Amino acid sequence: MADRGLDWYMKQAATKPINRRGFLTMMGYAGGAAALAACGGGATQAPSATASQAASAGPSPTPGVDIGNELYIYNWSDYIADANIEEFKRRYGITDFVYDTYANNEELIAKLQGGASGYDIAAPTAEYVPGMVEEGFLEKLDLTRIPNVQYIDETFKNLWWDPTNEYQVPKDYxxxxxxxxxxxxxxxxxxxxxxxxxxxxxxxxxxxxxxxxxxxxxxxxxxxxxxxxxxxxxxxxxxxxxxxxxxxxxxxxxxxxxxxxxxxxxxxxxxxxxxxxxxxxxxxxxxxxxxxxxxxxxxFWMDTWVMIKDAPHKDAAYAWLDFIQEPAIQAAETEFNYYATCNSEAKKLVPKEILDNEAVFPSxxxxxxxxxxxxxxxxxxxxxxxxxxxxxxxx
Amino acid sequence: MAAAVVDESRHVSGRARGGGQIADVRIEGVTKEFGPVTAVDQMTLEIASGEFYSLLGPSGCGKTTTLRMIAGFEQPTAGEIFLAGSPVAGVPPYKRNVNTVFQHYALFPHMDVAQNVGYGLRQRGSPKAEEARRVGEALDLVRLSGYGTRRTWELSGGQQQRVALARALVNHPTVLLLDEPLGALDLKLRKEMQLELKALQREVGITFVYVTHDQEEALTMSDVIVVMNHGRIQQLGGPTELYERPVNLFVSNFIGVSNPMPGRVMEIGPDHSAVVETDRGLRLRGTITDPAVRPGIGTSVTVATRPERLTVLPGEAREPAAPGEVDVPGRIHQGTYLGDQTEYRVTTDLAGELIVRRQNAAGVGTGEGVGPGDPVVVRWHEEANLILVG
Amino acid sequence: MTAATARGSRLAAGGRGRSALLTSLLVFPATLWYVALLVAPLAIVVIFSFGTRAKNGGYAPALTLDNYADLLNRPEPFVNSLVMATAGTVGCLLVGLPLAYYLATRAGSRKNVLLLLLVIPFWTSFLIRTYAWLLIFNPDTGIPGIVKLLTGAEFRVRGTPIAVLVGLVYGYLPLMVFPLYVTLERLDRTLLEASKDLGAGRWATFRQITLPIALPGLVTGSILVFIPMMGEYVIPAILGYGQFYMMGNALVSSFLEARNWPAGSARAVGLIAVMLVTVTFYLWFVNRGRRTRETSVL
The missing domain is CATH 3.40.190.10 (Periplasmic binding protein-like II)
Incomplete structure (x- = not known):
């Protein structure tokens, strides 16, 4: 009922205005100290119970494929389930999983304009993809190496920002x-x-x-x-x-x-x-x-997975793009960040309470x-x- | 405090000038305190119409405060001020028919000379034509005809002073208050302005109340000088009276130079005469200057003489002085040539250091040729002995 | 401004040879800074204003007056800003003048403390101070809530012109108070006594002496508050609930939503033109003021 206190406003003023990405941040506020503490742990924090269960349900590592031991991801903050990262590292023997963050699409583009970034994967919002393609920032994807794109709902395919679905894989919306x-x-x-x-x-x-x-x-x-x-x-x-x-x-x-x-x-x-x-x-x-x-x-707005041009660890990047679209992994993502998945198989694995929440999944x-x-x-x-x-x- | 009251009435009561007519300004038992400081202490004073009054005293003596109370910028803590017979307690400055010439002129920087001078008339709603006419007259009066459209800061100090005067006088105030108006001018200009002011006052016939710490200025211009110290009136009188018969040591020291010799009353004679033995053993007959006091035998007093009443005679021994003359032997300590006169400082056993001033006439004069170290006799007539009580 | 120029020219005139070189050397970084950060961007804005929107937004070179013609077709935000900034400036005057007068003439020994109190809020973010007014105007727990509790009268402040006006006056008040304070503090108090002595009452003295002498400070303050108020964006958005479409919002629309840089540039140039007219008036006033020996406070 009552308005929030001044300190709340100060937090608001100190951070950027609420945007779509603010969902988790708001959860942090709502959950109070405990939630803040959990967030504070960052990417190395122990995964949540549900997420780790979902992750471990996935297939075992593919033997005989050497994809190196490094992957560099440039992404919005707190935008991948920690348990999934751990699972990926475990399954593919990745020891050097780097997760750097940007605050907005412009920051991402500015970084790429500065020349070789060293990143393999990024997650721009869809409408920024055409410009990035035009600028030559993105690698054209070999979809045969990402079989799990078969699960992407048709709604999110062949859209104006990527008519041939060759430059991005839908992340969530x-x-x-x-x-x-x-x-x-x-x-x-x-x-x-x-x-x-x-x-x-x-x-x-x-x-x-x-x-x-x-x-x-x-x-x-x-x-x-x-x-x-x-x-x-x-x-x-x-x-x-x-x-x-x-x-x-x-x-x-x-x-x-x-x-x-x-x-x-x-x-x-x-x-x-x-x-x-x-x-x-x-x-x-x-x-x-x-x-x-x-x-x-x-x-709807949509964030996408893209591969950066001349990515230093292409094999690991393809492995990631495919891995993250595995239905169980993707469902864990949805549970983690409360954004709707574009993956129709994954949607079937999402708990009913989230499915019924119109703030996450529309009717x-x-x-x-x-x-x-x-x-x-x-x-x-x-x-x-x-x-x-x-x-x-x-x- | 009680002593002060007596002191006050002794000097002032019965001194009101102007006889039966109503005084322009009457100050009755006025005290002004600023916190713990008493600036004006139980002051009573009547200022008669058409005269040039000076409030004279060292800084902090209460003279400016008195002026500001008359103007209405300050309210008395106790007592009453009357302007033209009416009490003015609580009457704001802009409703009093007095005007002030400020120390630094306080000319309005955003107005030209004529606008400055006409300011008071405009406040009274004078018609434009009348304002122009009277401003012209006022500028004529202060000899600034044709300066009307000038900017005030383009004028010299003396000219600014005159604008300030014109600005006040144009309103025909009952009383014109002047707060050390010549203080910022150089000496020569000041002397000129003194005479000019006096002439102006005679011409317009307005009562002037002039605040100054410069005794010479006061002597030059005033009809009546009110000497103040520590918020109290010390003496009130014409320039001659103050100089010739200062009522106390403060006045005698403040107005002119004097040779004070402390002592005790030995005899009381007729017509306020008395015999005093100084602390150094000199027996002097003189006049008690203050008619209001009657000291008893043994009362501590000061005998003062004016330097120009003393003469220096070269040599040591002299024939006995004529009746009524006082001879004091000593040595010249210092001689200073001042142009029109020469000042000697003579060290004596009987009277301490005496200052003697001698008018320099063409080539002649007693004491000529005396220099430091020379033995001399200082001689004066006992008529020059002023006996100061307090 | 004028004082600085005068000093500069005197330096240059006095320093033939070495000191002239020194002067230009010392002035060089400032000049560079000025050109790089003020002149160049301004030039870019002017150039852009004659261009057209590129296909995907932004700027494409052209030489057209369409953007300026379009400007005349969309006068609302400009008029809104003009009305609001004028009202805000008047508000700052009404609050600032008595405040500055009190500080300069009556505050006595409390003066420094009061001046400090005036400045302290400005150590915190503008945004936070503006948000704070949302709390003050809270319909339940703020002033309207208290009034409702006491009198039963219900009224809203947030999202009204009053809230925006209060925000503007509050936000820019010091810019008005300080120049006024400086001129009033320099005002020779005996001038006021002289005026009263010559028959002018309090109000007449204020009108004929204090106000004219404080006018340069008053004009300086008015310009200092008017110009930023014309471009104000945050206060109408937060306290006005976005109900007041002002120039600042229009610029955001042009640049970020329409991504039409030339149109936005033309708007910016229009706004700058208004500021220039205002400042020109100020300089004219100061020059005129030189005749009264009152110098500019800027």
Missing amino acids: GTTGIMYRGKMLASPPTSWREFYDLTRGSESGKVVMVDSMGDVFVFPLKMLGYSLNSLDPDKLEEARQILLDVAPHLLALDSDLYQDKLASEEASMVLGWTGPLLGLQDNEDTADAAYTVPSEGSL DSAFAKLEGAEDTSGNNQRLDIWEEFKSKIGG
């Missing part, structure tokens, strides 16, 4: 959706249409949207049954009308502190990301917080209508609508 306080709503929204009606009706003045053009456009376009990447002027004009309809009823446009507005019950619904959800659910006062991906479908109907974002930033009509919308927030 998340969605844009509606986070809400269950006890504040008579009936929670299950669709964008309901969200629209609630916003203009009972929840007027209590709705927040993230300050992100691409995410906000998802709502009107998907509600109308169009592609969220639509550039059709007529469709965009329809979307504009919907956005201008709701603009006066919004409480805030806010990407950074919306969970606080939910917590204080200033806001009942947020068009946003899953990041803060567990933090809210973990608190008794806000345990009614929930997240849904509207039935008309929504936007089947919504999943069928998920769309990846294309680069629509050059469209002036979108920008005009976005700026008009922004100048009408709150009436």
Whole structure:
């Protein structure tokens, strides 16, 4: 109920704004000292029980294949299950497993621009892949050496950022959706249409949207049954009308502190990301917080595994790419980081409670209508609508 | 404190000038304390219309505080001040018909000369034409005609001083208060301005209350000088009176130079005369300067003489002095040629060191040719003996 | 500014030969710094503003005025910023002037402590201080909560222009107070006495003496707060709940969302132009002020 204390804000200010990657960080806050201590142990910490069980269920090392004993991975922090790393090292005799971290895609690209990085594997967000290919940063993958890509769901294949699926292997994905306080709503929204009606009706003045053009456009376009990447002027004009309809009823446009507005019950619904959800659910006062991906479908973002051009340990890198897509290993990943796997076999091994959590896995109907974002930033009509919308927030 | 009260009334009561007419300023038993410091102590003073009053004293004597209380910048801790007969307690400065010329002029830097001078008139809502006319007149008065559009900092110190004067006078105040206004000027300019100020005061006929620590300045300009020390009035009177008959040692030392000789009263004569034996054994007849005191036999007093009343005679032995003359033998310790006069310092057994001043006439004069080490006799008439009580 | 130039020219004039060389040697690093970090980026922004958006975002060379034409079609953020910055500047004046006046004339021995208290909050992050206002304006536990408890009246502050205004005034107040304090502190107190002596009351004295003499400080302070307020981004986002679309937000939209660098550059140039006009006014004012011997505080 009550707002968080100043020290909470200080932590917020000290770290970067909440993004999709903030999920684990938020768990850390919620879990308090114990969770912090666990995180503090870093990659060498003993694996969680479930993860290690899952990992040890995997096949034994392939004998007779020498892939060296080194692998250099450049990745977001805390983004691989510790148990899986241990299992990989054990199975392939890797003794020198290096895990360096970056804070955002730009940092990764800057590192690669600086010349030979010495890394074998990285995990950029999908829309950064084409640019990296163009710059010659990425190795074209020999898919025959990664048989486990067969488990990747078709939804995540042949997308604009890698039409031939040759430069990346999907890692995991998340969605844009509606986070809400269950006890504040008579009936929670299950669709964008309901969200629209609630916003203009009972929840007027209590709705927040993230300050992100691409995410906000998802709502009107998907509600109308169009592609969220639509550039059709007529469709965009329809979307504009919907956005201008709701603009006066919004409480805030806010990407950074919306969970606080939910917590204080200033806001009942947020068009946003899953990041803060567990933090809210973990608190008794806000345990009614929930997240849904509207039935008309929504936007998904995806992180990918890529191999760096001229990777010094190619064999180990291929071994890793294949290893990490083993269903059991991949399921352990999902359990570790609470991001949805793109691997449909692995999904079958994920515990039901995680499968049922819409913040991790969208409903089947919504999943069928998920769309990846294309680069629509050059469209002036979108920008005009976005700026008009922004100048009408709150009436 | 009780002594102080007596002291005060002794010097001041019955001294009010101007007879029956209402004094421009009347200060009645005013005390001003700043924390533990008493700046003005039980002061009573009447300032008569149309005269040039000086408040004279060393720094810290309370003269500026007195001025600021009249102006309204300070409120008395006790007592009452009347302006033109009305008590002004609690009346703010801008409602008092007095104006001040400040020590550093306090001219408004963002206004030209005419705007400065017209400031007071504008506050009273004078019509523009009248303001222009009176500003012109005031500038004429201080001989700054045609300077109206000049910037104040372009002017010399003396000119700035005149602007400040014009700015105050243009309002026709009942009383003009001047707080050491010539302090920042060089000596020559100061002397000129002194005479000019005095002439100006006569011309406009406004009462001036002038604060200074410079006794010469006060003597030059004032009709009445109020000598102050430690927040109290020491003596009030015309320049001649103060110089010729200082009522106490402080006044006699502060105004001019004197040769003090401590002693005790031996006899009391008529007309305030008395005989004093100095501590060095000299018996001197003189006049008790303060008519208000009647010392008894044995009272400690000081006999003071002015240097110009003394003469230096070369040689040792002399014929006996004429009746009423005092001869004290000694040796020249130092002779200083001052242009118009020469000052001798003579060491004597009977009177300590005596300062003697002699006017230098063309080529002639007693004591000519005496130099350090020469034996001399210092002679003066007993009329020069001022007996100072306290 | 003017003082520094004057001193510089005197140095140069006095130092023929060796000391002139020394002067240029000493000035060189600063000049380099200035050119590399101020002039060059500014030039790039100006050049970009005449370009077009590259296919995948960014900048492609061109020579077009479209971006400036477009600027006129999107005046809202500019107008919003102008209104907010003006209100914020007035707010800073209303709060800063009495505060500076008190510090300069009345605070006495407490002056140094009070000045320190004014500065101490600025040792912490701007963001944290802005977040702190969210707590102060908390509808349950902040000021509105207390008012509600006492009077039953319910009102909201967060997400309103009041919250943004308070944030702006709070955030930039010292920039207003310090120049004002300096001019007021230099103000000769006997001028005020002289004014009162000449028949002007408190208010008349303040209006005719204090204010005109403090004007350079006042203008300096106003410009120091107005310029950053025009570009302010964080305060309207946090305290205003993003309900106020300002220039800062528009720049973010242009550069990061539309990835249209030329359009963003044109916006930036437009903003810089407004600042230039403001500063030009200031310099004009200071030059005019030279006639009254009041020097610039900048």
